Amino acid sequence: xxxxxxxxxxxxxxxxxxxxxxxxxxxxxxxxxxxxxxxxxxxxxxxxxxxxxxxxxxxxxxxxxxxxxxxxxxxxxxxxxxxxxxxxxxxxxxxxxxxxxxxxxxxxxxxxxxxxxxxxxxxxxxxxxxxxxxxxxxxxxxxxxxxxxxxxxxxxxxxxxxxxxxxxxxxxxxxxxxxxxxxxxxxxxxxxxxxxxxxxxxxxxxxxxxxxxxxxxxxxxxxxxxxxxxxxxxxxxxxx
Amino acid sequence: xxxxxxxxxxxxxxxxxxxxxxxxxxxxxxxxxxxxxxxxxxxxxxxxxxxxxxxxxxxxxxxxxxxxxxxxxxxxxxxxxxxxxxxxxxxxxxxxxxxxxxxxxxxxxxxxxxxxxxxxxxxxxxxxxxxxxxxxxxxxxxxxxxxxxxxxxxxxxxxxxxxxxxxxxxxxxxxxxxxxxxxxxxxxxxxxxxxxxxxxxxxxxxxxxxxxxxxxxxxxxxxxxxxxxx
Numbered sequence: 001x002x003x004x005x006x007x008x009x010x011x012x013x014x015x016x017x018x019x020x021x022x023x024x025x026x027x028x029x030x031x032x033x034x035x036x037x038x039x040x041x042x043x044x045x046x047x048x049x050x051x052x053x054x055x056x057x058x059x060x061x062x063x064x065x066x067x068x069x070x071x072x073x074x075x076x077x078x079x080x081x082x083x084x085x086x087x088x089x090x091x092x093x094x095x096x097x098x099x100x101x102x103x104x105x106x107x108x109x110x111x112x113x114x115x116x117x118x119x120x121x122x123x124x125x126x127x128x129x130x131x132x133x134x135x136x137x138x139x140x141x142x143x144x145x146x147x148x149x150x151x152x153x154x155x156x157x158x159x160x161x162x163x164x165x166x167x168x169x170x171x172x173x174x175x176x177x178x179x180x181x182x183x184x185x186x187x188x189x190x191x192x193x194x195x196x197x198x199x200x201x202x203x204x205x206x207x208x209x210x211x212x213x214x215x216x217x218x219x220x221x222x223x224x225x226x227x228x229x230x231x232x233x234x235x236x237x238x239x240x
Numbered sequence: 241x242x243x244x245x246x247x248x249x250x251x252x253x254x255x256x257x258x259x260x261x262x263x264x265x266x267x268x269x270x271x272x273x274x275x276x277x278x279x280x281x282x283x284x285x286x287x288x289x290x291x292x293x294x295x296x297x298x299x300x301x302x303x304x305x306x307x308x309x310x311x312x313x314x315x316x317x318x319x320x321x322x323x324x325x326x327x328x329x330x331x332x333x334x335x336x337x338x339x340x341x342x343x344x345x346x347x348x349x350x351x352x353x354x355x356x357x358x359x360x361x362x363x364x365x366x367x368x369x370x371x372x373x374x375x376x377x378x379x380x381x382x383x384x385x386x387x388x389x390x391x392x393x394x395x396x397x398x399x400x401x402x403x404x405x406x407x408x409x410x411x412x413x414x415x416x417x418x419x420x421x422x423x424x425x426x427x428x429x430x431x432x433x434x435x436x437x438x439x440x441x442x443x444x445x446x447x448x449x450x451x452x453x454x455x456x457x458x459x460x461x462x463x464x465x466x467x468x469x470x
Contacts (some may be wrong), residue, residue: 058371081372087365090387090469099383103373131469151373 007068007078007154008186009033010055015064017050017210024050026210027064032155036202037177037187039218041194043239046207048190049084052157055188056081077104080153084160086144088132093124093143096132100150118146122176138169145176149185156180158189162196174199194236198222206230208239250442257419262446265423268336268410269403272343273351276399280348281392284355285381288363302356305349310342314412317342321413334415339423342409347399354398358391359384393462397455404451 010032017025025047032038032055040048053059054066057076068074089096097115106114119125122142127135132143141161148156158177162170177200181187191197197204201218206229214221214230225231233239250258287298319325321333321341332338362384370380385392407425414421416430424447431440 056372058368076372076374081368083368083372087369089366089383090390092469100373103375103379 006034007074009069010155011067012055013065013067015054015061015066017047017054017059018062023210025054025061028210028212029064030205030212030215032186032188034154034184034186037181037189037200038203038205039197039201040188040190040205040207041192041197041233042207042213044192045209046239047210048207049159050210051207052081052159052188052190056157077151078154079157080148080151080155081157082141082144082148082159082161084163086140086147088135088140088143090133091131092129093119093132093135094128096143096147097150100147104151106150106152114150118149121149121179122146123172136169138165138172141165141169141173142176145173145180149180153185155186155188158187160190160192163192170196194234206233250439251446258443258446260419261422261424261427261443262450264336264421265404265425265447266450268339268343268423269400269406271340272347272403273396273399275340275344276347276351277396279344280351280399281355281385281395282381283348284352284357285359285385287352288356288360289377289380289384299353299356302349302353306353308346308349310346310406310408311412313342313345314409317345317409317413333413334417334421336414336421338413339410339421342413343403343406346406346409347403350402351395351399354395355385355388355392358388358395362388390462390466393458397458400454401451404447404454 012028012030015025015028016023028047028051040051042048050059054061056079057066057068057074058081065072068079089099091099094115097118098111101111101114102108115128116125119127122145124139124142124146127139127143132140135143145156145158145161161177162173165173174196177187177189181200181202187200189200198218201221203215203217204221205215206213206221206227208229214225214227216226221230222234225234229239284302287295287302317338318333320327321330321338322328323333332341363380366384366387370383375383405425407429410421410423411426411429414423414426416422416426422430424443428440428443428447431437431443
């Protein structure tokens with residue numbers, strides 16, 4: 001059941017994140033609204049993962065501020081994150097979901113029904129008792145998506161969810177992402193793959209060297225990019 | 241107990257004195273490991289998951305204490321429990337309880353140090369996931385202890401190995417009293433000094449067999465658990 005309050009919009013006001021000797025996000029200002037998936041693209045080290053982690057609240061900005069639904073310190077109750085290499089607990093697939101449901105404070109009496117629902121949603125029916133860490137990469141990624149959805153989030157962050165998956169596993173994940181977006185959950189994800197951005201994005205954000213270079217609806221970004229970097233990216237040239 | 245009996249005869253004949261010694265040895269060592277686990281695992285987890293001033297010093301100290309000399313621990317416990325010592329009124333000196341206390345002091349740093357390392361390694365793996373799931377500090381400790389269960393089993397075995405093989409501390413605080421505080425290791429020390437090598441060898445064989453049996457049992461339990469949990 002969804003609470004009345006929401007973590008959306010997520011607003012970045014001149015957010016800077018500094019690493020050891022490098023600026024990972026540089027005065028980024030943006031607002032993420034409900035709607036079709038927002039896909040972050042850009043080369044390695046452009047700041048995509050840092051952006052997602054900051055938007056999740058896993059990294060505190062070195063300067064600037066982030067707000068979730070207007071609140072500056074909102075615990076991650078209505079947002080979830082699927083990492084590029086999800087870490088499964090050493091228990092069964094349903095054990096992992098039960099843990100996520102308990103962490104999200106879903107009443108215990110609803111766990112069994114919800115687990116069945118979530119496994120069906122990600123196409124893992126019948127995998128209830130399988131040890132999660134013995135699942136294939138694609139299956140673990142699907143289970144991680146189900147685990148994220150156990151939080152009943154307003155917004156779901158996905159960090160390169162299909163990296164290192166084969167085409168069949170990639171298609172399965174993309175189908176699930178479409179279903180999630182169609183259910184009203186805001187998806188914010190990163191990818192290296194321009195094709196994936198074309199297939200999934202409602203809007204595309206190009207990050208380069210920690211800054212947002214261009215942000216536009218997917219059709220505009222792909223059809224008529226405004227900046228040189230975006231034109232190079234869409235043309236398949238290497239952006240370094 | 242026949243001092244000239246062969247090692248094998250003693251084991252096969254079911255000598256009651258021998259089996260009383262074996263029973264006491266197991267009770268003392270397993271009690272010490274159980275108490276050490278209750279203290280050491282949460283303490284190790286706390287050091288693994290919290291950042292405080294002097295933490296590096298605590299880790300170095302824990303690692304150093306793994307090599308505590310048993311006779312020094314025995315002497316300290318002896319002084320504490322002796323009639324004029326601060327805990328003399330408890331009347332524990334030369335009892336199995338005193339032996340458990342001494343072995344607990346020896347085993348706790350081993351379990352705490354190894355648990356700290358195992359849990360800290362797991363924290364690197366699960367930090368992001370647990371933070372994203374908004375799991376609080378106590379939930380993190382409980383989760384990581386559960387996730388580290390297979391590594392912690394080896395930690396407990398290391399503690400048991402130390403306790404089962406230990407003689408210096410328990411001979412001082414237990415007194416090696418026949419039928420009351422005599423264990424396999426203290427009996428081996430005594431019989432060797434008396435020149436009764438067959439009996440000492442018999443006890444040694446039993447001790448090694450027990451340690452192998454406990455390790456094998458735990459190993460197969462761990463394998464079965466891993467197969468189930470993945």
